[in-house]
Amino acid sequence: MVTSYIPLNLDECLKILSDKQVRIVAGGTDMLIQNRSHTSMPIGFKSDVCYISNIEELKKIYEDETFVYIGSVCSLEAIMESELVPELLKNTILEMASPAIRHTATLAGNIGNASPAGDSLVPLYLLDALVEKRSIKGVSKVALSDFITGVRKIDLEKDELITKVIIPKISFTKSYFKKVGPRLSDAISKLSFAGAYKLENDLVKDIRIAFGSVNVTVVRRRDLEERLIGKTKDEVKKMVSEIVDWYEEFIKPIDDQRSNKEYRKSISLKLLRSFIENIE
Ligand SMILES: Cc1cc2nc3c(=O)[nH]c(=O)nc-3n(C[C@H](O)[C@H](O)[C@H](O)COP(=O)(O)OP(=O)(O)OC[C@H]3O[C@@H](n4cnc5c(N)ncnc54)[C@H](O)[C@@H]3O)c2cc1C
Structure with missing residues (x-):
């Protein structure tokens, strides 16, 4: 028999995680699919579970001078409605x-699932998010790019529990996200x-590029981005074919039920080309 724990505050939750062997469930939108059972309803969890969505301390979104803090049980909809995000x-x-x-779904759940196709991971890598x-025993912070292994x-x-997703406050001249999926909603990315970039007097002060679903996790190459910093936007635009060549070796998608590796690679590099050509 499976036992469900439903802590109402953080201390209670951390005690359960310390004392019991449980799987964490936030919105449950990945956990329900992964544990669905065709013989027993409603869900065939194989171990005890700890439902964390009632923990008030984890429902806040707030900021200080440097960061925006998103509590780990904030729903995606609440995050979308926040002026701070x-x-x-x-x-x-x-x-x-x-x-x-x-x-229902949470940002921390998208991170916890660590799927190569997790959409939020792409902007979060680009924004240098922390977990x-x-x-x-205590609290720690780790870069998302180190947290996903x-x-x-x-x-x-x-x-341990993810308690916050922390996003550095950065301003860009332009930022852009493109998802290619089989349909407009309820679709996992192909x-x-x-x-994103920041220009000052036509000089590239910051430029960041990230790809999802084309490797074991998000592809972001700071070493390649750094080669572009300090150049004028026209110099960068003239380098577009060279830049596409740089990234080519890091785009290593697989074939699966959603797409094939040739399509994924070709469209990813076309999106990169278009992004560079449209720097304004
Ligand atoms: C119909 C449908 C459409 C979907 N469409 C998309 C889509 O377009 N893009 C996309 O990226 N995903 C999509 N998903 C997947 C899913 O909705 C997301 O990954 C969502 O963000 C998961 O959040 P959750 O709170 O439901 O996670 P849960 O299912 O509760 O948990 C997911 C994992 O994270 C762990 N976890 C959750 N919270 C914590 C925490 N605070 N600390 C430690 N571990 C934690 C859990 O143990 C589990 O391993 C879809 C799912 C469905 C069912």
Whole structure:
């Protein structure tokens, strides 16, 4: 028999995680699919579960001078409605799932699932997001790009909970997200792309590029971005074919039921080309 724990505050939750062997469920929109059972209703969880969506402390979105903090049980819809959240992330969430799912699903759940096709991961990598994790022993922060260690693999101990997603406040001249999926809503990405840049007097002060669904996790290459910083926008635009060549070796998609590797690679590089050509 499966036991369900429903803590009402963070301390209670961390104690459960410390004392019991449980799977964490936030919105449950991945967990329900992964644990669905065709013989037992409603869901065939194989271990005890801890439902965290009632923890009030984790429902807040707030800011300080440097960061925006998103509590780990805020729904995607609440994040989309917040004035504090960067437009790039909001535009991405708008393309995720459907309104019904977005009212339940969380950003931390998208991170916890660590799917190569997790849409929010692409802007979050681009924005240098951090994950705050907590256990009864203490709290720590880790870069999202270090937190996700592989396909569905994260750097989280059994007694730890993601408590916040932390986003540095950065201003861009333009930011852009594009998802390519089989249909407009309730569709998992075939591939996705995010780009952002900041220009000052036509000089590139910052430029960031990230690809989803084309490797084990999001592809972002700071070393390649740095080669473009300090150039004029026209110099960067003239380098477009060279830039596409740089990224070619890092775009290593697979064939699966949603798409094939040739399509994923070709469209990803076309989106990169278009992003560079349209720097204004
Ligand atoms: C119809 C449908 C459409 C979808 N469309 C999209 C889409 O367009 N794009 C997309 O990226 N995804 C999509 N998804 C997948 C899913 O909705 C997202 O990944 C969502 O963000 C998961 O959030 P959740 O709160 O429901 O996670 P849950 O299912 O509750 O959890 C997911 C994983 O994260 C872990 N976890 C959750 N919260 C925490 C925490 N605070 N600390 C530690 N671990 C935690 C869980 O243990 C589990 O391993 C879709 C799903 C469905 C059912």
